[in-house]
Amino acid sequence: MQSDRSKILIESIKRLLRRGAASHLKKIVNKTHGADLSVVFHSLPLSSQLQLFNMIEVTEQKGVLFSELEEDIFQDLIEDMKVEDVAGILETMPADDVADLIGQLPEEKSTPILEKMNKEGSDEVEDLLSYKDDSAGGIMVPDFIALREDVTAKEAIESLQKEYLDVEMPFYLYAVDEYSKLVGVSSLRQLVVVPPETPLKEFMTTDVFSVQTDTDQEEVARIVARYDILAVPVVDDTNRLMGIVTVDDVLDIIRQEATEDILRMAGAGEEFIETKSIFKSTRIRLPWLFASCIGGIIAFFIIGHFEIALNKFVYLAAFIPVIMGMGGNIGTQSSTIVVRGLATGRLSIRDIWQVVFKELMIGCILGLVYGILIGTVAHIQFSKGALALAVGLSVITSMSVAALIGSSIPMAFARLNIDPAVATGPFVTTAMDIISVFVYFMIATALLGL
Numbered sequence: 001m002q003s004d005r006s007k008i009l010i011e012s013i014k015r016l017l018r019r020g021a022a023s024h025l026k027k028i029v030n031k032t033h034g035a036d037l038s039v040v041f042h043s044l045p046l047s048s049q050l051q052l053f054n055m056i057e058v059t060e061q062k063g064v065l066f067s068e069l070e071e072d073i074f075q076d077l078i079e080d081m082k083v084e085d086v087a088g089i090l091e092t093m094p095a096d097d098v099a100d101l102i103g104q105l106p107e108e109k110s111t112p113i114l115e116k117m118n119k120e121g122s123d124e125v126e127d128l129l130s131y132k133d134d135s136a137g138g139i140m141v142p143d144f145i146a147l148r149e150d151v152t153a154k155e156a157i158e159s160l161q162k163e164y165l166d167v168e169m170p171f172y173l174y175a176v177d178e179y180s181k182l183v184g185v186s187s188l189r190q191l192v193v194v195p196p197e198t199p200l201k202e203f204m205t206t207d208v209f210s211v212q213t214d215t216d217q218e219e220v221a222r223i224v225a226r227y228d229i230l231a232v233p234v235v236d237d238t239n240r241l242m243g244i245v246t247v248d249d250v251l252d253i254i255r256q257e258a259t260e261d262i263l264r265m266a267g268a269g270e271e272f273i274e275t276k277s278i279f280k281s282t283r284i285r286l287p288w289l290f291a292s293c294i295g296g297i298i299a300f301f302i303i304g305h306f307e308i309a310l311n312k313f314v315y316l317a318a319f320i321p322v323i324m325g326m327g328g329n330i331g332t333q334s335s336t337i338v339v340r341g342l343a344t345g346r347l348s349i350r351d352i353w354q355v356v357f358k359e360l361m362i363g364c365i366l367g368l369v370y371g372i373l374i375g376t377v378a379h380i381q382f383s384k385g386a387l388a389l390a391v392g393l394s395v396i397t398s399m400s401v402a403a404l405i406g407s408s409i410p411m412a413f414a415r416l417n418i419d420p421a422v423a424t425g426p427f428v429t430t431a432m433d434i435i436s437v438f439v440y441f442m443i444a445t446a447l448l449g450l
Contacts, residue, residue: 026055034064063093087116099128137213140234140243149175154196182241221253295430306441327398327432334406352411363403367396390447394440
């Protein structure tokens with residue numbers, strides 16, 4: 001339903017742009033949510049983007065649009081804007097979203113913008129920029145509700161009504177001691193059902209799920225998803241409350257991390273390149289395909305080494321693609337399962353031997369099934385038992401080794417604190433192409449008496 005709505009919106013705006021119907025465009029643009037407009041912007045040239053952007057009347061809507069745009073589109077959009085205009089829009093946005101946008105800009109452009117923003121807002125943004133982009137500190141919201149633990153329920157409600165009207169996530173109230181250290185948390189429901197004079201420390205939950213400022217954003221997302229909470233508090237080394245990570249940011253993290261993993265496993269880099277230019281897309285994907293190129297060259301030399309066998313038994317070449325393909329496919333399957341298991345927390349590095357053994361057994365069983373099947377086809381087609389046996393054994397060996405490599409390499413990368421997603425795609429497939437060809441010819445030449 002949402003996809004159909006977006007398509008209708010995009011087509012309607014494109015049609016009005018072609019007709020030059022400025023008044024109708026202005027009405028649609030100002031009635032459309034900023035997040036929906038960002039989808040439209042992805043399919044328009046820069047000139048049309050600027051035309052629509054200048055039609056937006058509400059500054060807050062421009063801020064929502066900024067937060068939803070891809071990095072390249074955002075930078076192109078503000079390229080010729082006045083610094084004070086950009087700063088005015090950013091001031092309407094949550095500090096964590098502003099930090100994300102400012103972090104994308106070169107220093108010569110970001111510094112003037114921060115200087116034009118109000119001091120309180122710019123200080124919050126600079127504090128967030130001091131943390132790593134993919135850490136809890138880098139994505140946290142510095143605006144939250146924190147009260148002393150001896151405050152009564154009535155006083156807490158009065159504080160919410162007077163002091164915390166603009167807090168982004170008002171569903172949790174955090175209790176702190178005199179040193180601003182986190183000691184408990186209360187939901188709004190707990191706050192309103194207790195007698196007014198009850199101190200916060202008597203009904204708050206002291207078992208608080210929290211993360212430190214340097215915690216990786218994937219771990220933050222796992223905690224929020226595991227315990228079904230709307231926000232998780234972020235503390236420093238002394239347990240002092242620094243901010244919160246809200247569930248809307250967690251959804252962005254999950255989408256971002258999943259996209260990066262999928263692109264890495266496909267060997268297409270780690271950035272979403274759908275909206276990038278042909279040159280940038282080519283540059284990103286070029287080095288990832290280099291591994292496949294090198295692997296193909298090595299496989300070529302291996303096949304060339306067995307030229308005598310191929311000249312004598314030409315039919316050996318017929319089974320090269322299927323043996324390489326079966327090994328590469330199961331290797332990619334195993335590595336994908338392990339990478340996603342590690343990313344979601346379902347698998348741990350401590351499980352390395354159990355995981356590798358399980359995948360090896362699966363590879364052996366699948367190899368046996370398909371080895372018998374493909375070997376039978378070889379026997380029926382060429383009526384040569386030695387060839388059928390060579391093909392069958394090669395399939396079994398190739399698929400077993402592929403499952404072993406596909407599961408062990410990501411686990412090894414994770415142990416070395418290297419993103420295991422880079423171990424999949426071209427790397428596993430290329431390794432299996434080389435191994436499959438070598439194993440096949442070694443077995444074939446041995447059994448055929450070459």
